[in-house]
Amino acid sequence: MQPKTVATEILDIAYLDYGAPDGWPCILGHGFPYDVHAYAETAPVIAQAGARVLVPWLRGYGPTRFRSPSALRSGEQAALGADLLAFMDALGIERAVVGGYDWGGRAACVVSALYPERVVGLVSGNSYNIQNIARAMEPASPPEEAALWYQYLFHNERGRRALERNRAGFARQLWTMWSPTWKFDDATFAKSAASFDNPDFVDVVIHSYRHRYALVAGDPAYAGIEQQLAAQPPIRVPTIAIDGDADGVNPGTAHHARKFEGFFERRVFRDAGHNLPQERPAEWAQAVLDLRKAAAA
Template sequence: MPPVAPLLYVRTSMLNVAYEAHGREDGAPVILLHGFPYDPRGYDEIAPALAERGCRVLVPYLRGYGPTRFIDDQVMRSGQQAALAKDLLDFMDALCIPQATLAGYDWGGRAACIVAALWPQRVCGLVTGDGYNIQDIAKSLKPPAPQTEHRLWYQFYFHTQRGVDGLTANRREFCELLWRLWSPTWAEGPGLYGRTAPSFDNPDFVEVVIHSYRHRFMYAPGDPGLEAIEQALAPQPPISVPTISLCGADDGVGPASAVDDDLEHFSGFYRREVLAGVGHNIPQEAPQATLKAICALLDRA
């Protein structure tokens, strides 16, 4: 297992962001973004390799995870998609990064997709887990096919007080269950979970998670300061930056479909790769495929 990089901090408008840094400060910036319920350990096999290539690699803890903290009690503990995107943009601004290659999945993929769509001048290239990750909130109340509803059971659980109480009391056990359900063929997953689980002990984890899964179904209001971003996302803006989408064939949340339904959302260079034997935690389950995709975009820059 590669050694963990030293932990650094940078203050933004809402957060004191904890992040790990690899490589030279003058290298091409690459930002690697984790999802729920994961953390930077998902990139342990990828970040050092990119640093050896000469990149400046930054791996932040998202809001509500690990040592990242809100700057004060007045900041709403929002988990909405606009908050994740604003955090990424603020992170880049705080570190004086005008442009970067972004890679992310789940929540982190959503942040990366939004920044790529709304601020394409800030993004050299995008590696996204499972394609176009921008939520179409207006359509969220229309039930999809029953098998899809079945896979989203945890989201509906979080809409209830029972879900709040269950996640509060059993956050490590609950997230471990999701790891197993979402990556059913990942043999190494159970042995690696213990390295990530402490990140869920963050005091804001439950509140941020619950808000995320309620806001996306219009069951909770968003942060008023982020409404302009949400309005810009409502028309489902296209992504024009060079993009590679990596999809897990064995993903327990949303297994890759035979037809790429996201193709229409990408207006520039775009390639989709379906990874056999890979579940939801794409970079940790398929580090070489993820690294290859990032390097392919760096070579295009």
């Protein structure tokens, strides 16, 4: 499948487009360090059920490009949410089922929380993905802190240089640690690893992992969104939240249920790690279809 591209004010967003043009809109976002291939098996199943499934490369990944060389290569959560909203606007999509995990799930949560009128329903890997930056310096348990080693490495210039010099190596290390039961092969990894060659990948990643700890300033263009997110707004759209019981970076999000109002269901994918749609494509697709049915009820 050949990528398509749509222009927004900030980005030329590349995306894959599955299904009929008049199908019900469904937008799915990938995480770090993954790409659109996370939905290669999931998206066709959803499209066969009548959807138009759109899977964009996030800023800093694959063929997506910043339109201005002077734009801050921000990876903050507000920027990801703004990109998703701009993507919908550019394609003339008023409302959609949105979903994702990790960074892509965060973008979907941001739009669902702040612009619920644009969202039919949400499928969210790891539930409430909106960062509480004001509490970022509160320590977690030793096992949880150990799992975040890569974030702390990226806080210094040694980490930036390490990522720049070996993008694929770091990504493969995280894939292996985060999804210990997933036996992906070299070809599967290589398809996604090509997306990390984007010229803005390192800058966006480093900014993301520093901003979430309040170590660098955000883009002033998104300050208003960040201010709203600081209040940790509830998500009121119909939601199915998903965890993997073998996730090597997230110990589970059952305690997030209080952040959702209205229809909410949590599912746990057995023997699945962090890359939920690629590890369990049929189950992820079913969650999307079940969510749409619940939203229509």
